[in-house]
Amino acid sequence: MSETSRARARALDAADPLAGLRERFALRDGPVYLDGNSLGRPPAATLERLAELGERWASELVSGWEGWLDLPLRAGDALARHVLGARPGEVVVCDSVSVNLFKLALAAVDRAPGALVSWAGDFPTDRYVVAAVAARAGRRHVVLGEPTADALEAVAGDLALVCLSHVDYRSGAIADLAGLSAAARERGALALWDLSHSAGLLEVDLERSGADLAVGCTYKYLGAGPGSPAFLYVREALHDALANPIPGWFGHAEQFAMGPAYAPRPGAARFLTGTPPVAGLVAVLAGAELVAEAGLDRIAAKSSALTGLLVELADERLAFHGVRVGSPRDPRRRGGHVALLHPRARELCAALVGSGAVLCDFREPDVVRFAPTPLDTRFVDVDEAVERTRALLAAGLDG
Numbered sequence: 001m002s003e004t005s006r007a008r009a010r011a012l013d014a015a016d017p018l019a020g021l022r023e024r025f026a027l028r029d030g031p032v033y034l035d036g037n038s039l040g041r042p043p044a045a046t047l048e049r050l051a052e053l054g055e056r057w058a059s060e061l062v063s064g065w066e067g068w069l070d071l072p073l074r075a076g077d078a079l080a081r082h083v084l085g086a087r088p089g090e091v092v093v094c095d096s097v098s099v100n101l102f103k104l105a106l107a108a109v110d111r112a113p114g115a116l117v118s119w120a121g122d123f124p125t126d127r128y129v130v131a132a133v134a135a136r137a138g139r140r141h142v143v144l145g146e147p148t149a150d151a152l153e154a155v156a157g158d159l160a161l162v163c164l165s166h167v168d169y170r171s172g173a174i175a176d177l178a179g180l181s182a183a184a185r186e187r188g189a190l191a192l193w194d195l196s197h198s199a200g201l202l203e204v205d206l207e208r209s210g211a212d213l214a215v216g217c218t219y220k221y222l223g224a225g226p227g228s229p230a231f232l233y234v235r236e237a238l239h240d241a242l243a244n245p246i247p248g249w250f251g252h253a254e255q256f257a258m259g260p261a262y263a264p265r266p267g268a269a270r271f272l273t274g275t276p277p278v279a280g281l282v283a284v285l286a287g288a289e290l291v292a293e294a295g296l297d298r299i300a301a302k303s304s305a306l307t308g309l310l311v312e313l314a315d316e317r318l319a320f321h322g323v324r325v326g327s328p329r330d331p332r333r334r335g336g337h338v339a340l341l342h343p344r345a346r347e348l349c350a351a352l353v354g355s356g357a358v359l360c361d362f363r364e365p366d367v368v369r370f371a372p373t374p375l376d377t378r379f380v381d382v383d384e385a386v387e388r389t390r391a392l393l394a395a396g397l398d399g
């Protein structure tokens with residue numbers, strides 16, 4: 001730490017319109033937390049809602065379902081409105097990202113002939129799922145070297161689906177959602193986006209971006225807690241063209257008629273399958289409300305400022321110790337975390353976590369990720385985390 005950088009960080013905190021929201025989280029003493037892009041810190045209101053749910057379960061018993069049955073849609077509409085820039089009925093909250101990817105990729109394969117495309121740097125579960133769907137359907141699986149429209153245009157033959165991450169889970173680089181969605185459409189393919197690292201952080205605006213399908217986590221920037229369900233988005237124009245490959249009773253138009261044959265519900269709700277995880281859904285609603293209160297524009301601006309400060313301080317104080325910034329320097333191309341590259345990244349991360357300095361994570365082969373989540377991280381936390389990292393490196397990682 002230098003006196004000037006600490007003073008500057010304090011001034012940034014003093015001018016931060018979101019500074020007051022930090023106290024709305026259940027804060028505990030501990031390391032500087034920079035892993036909220038893996039598991040967001042719990043908002044205090046969310047913990048209260050979960051306690052209320054427990055009370056309701058105990059008192060209302062099975063009658064409670066009356067108020068819980070439509071939670072996947074209510075949580076979906078809240079995300080559509082406050083987080084994703086989608087229309088009512090286009091988003092539901094259910095299952096995990098992996099399962100939703102599987103459902104939507106299979107639906108896309110049933111709709112059109114041609115290959116499935118993903119990118120070599122996509123999150124592993126996405127690549128595994130798309131590869132499995134392609135193999136099951138007897139389709140080609142094309143893996144792009146770069147997530148760009150040019151790379152997509154160079155793929156030969158018919159395409160059924162292009163599945164990409166909006167924000168690279170390793171480098172934090174933002175892909176061109178609108179440009180790639182348009183490029184996919186030109187090829188007759190549906191564009192399926194994984195928004196796990198952008199939902200609750202960036203102004204995604206699915207409506208205008210031209211994305212056809214999307215999935216994403218709620219336990220990262222939306223703070224809905226460990227194992228909270230994922231969301232899925234289906235553009236309204238596609239609702240009747242796509243069928244849920246796991247047509248369970250929650251996706252049925254008349255669930256409690258218990259009839260002999262399946263008939264899908266209207267809207268994205270046709271992609272619901274089984275009994276919803278009520279605790280997780282209650283937490284998703286609380287998370288969406290907090291984002292709405294903060295404003296996605298202000299969240300994105302603060303994220304950009306926090307990661308900008310982190311990049312600057314890493315250059316200034318960590319480069320001497322062999323750390324390089326592996327994230328885009330252009331703030332418009334950078335998501336919510338910064339990749340710090342180091343030849344001994346695994347040991348550096350273990351030392352940071354083990355010493356109680358910074359709670360962060362390591363990604364193969366040489367990345368330490370620092371994610372200053374905007375609602376609960378201060379600029380002084382960034383300054384402090386860089387200083388603790390510098391001290392560990394200066395001591396040779398062993399000291």
Ligand SMILES: *Cc1c(COP(=O)(O)O)cnc(C)c1O
Nearest residue numbers: 096097098123165169194196217
């Ligand atoms: C965290 C994350 C996931 C997690 O998927 P689950 O099936 O919900 O475990 C998927 N994709 C990306 C890009 C992620 O960052």
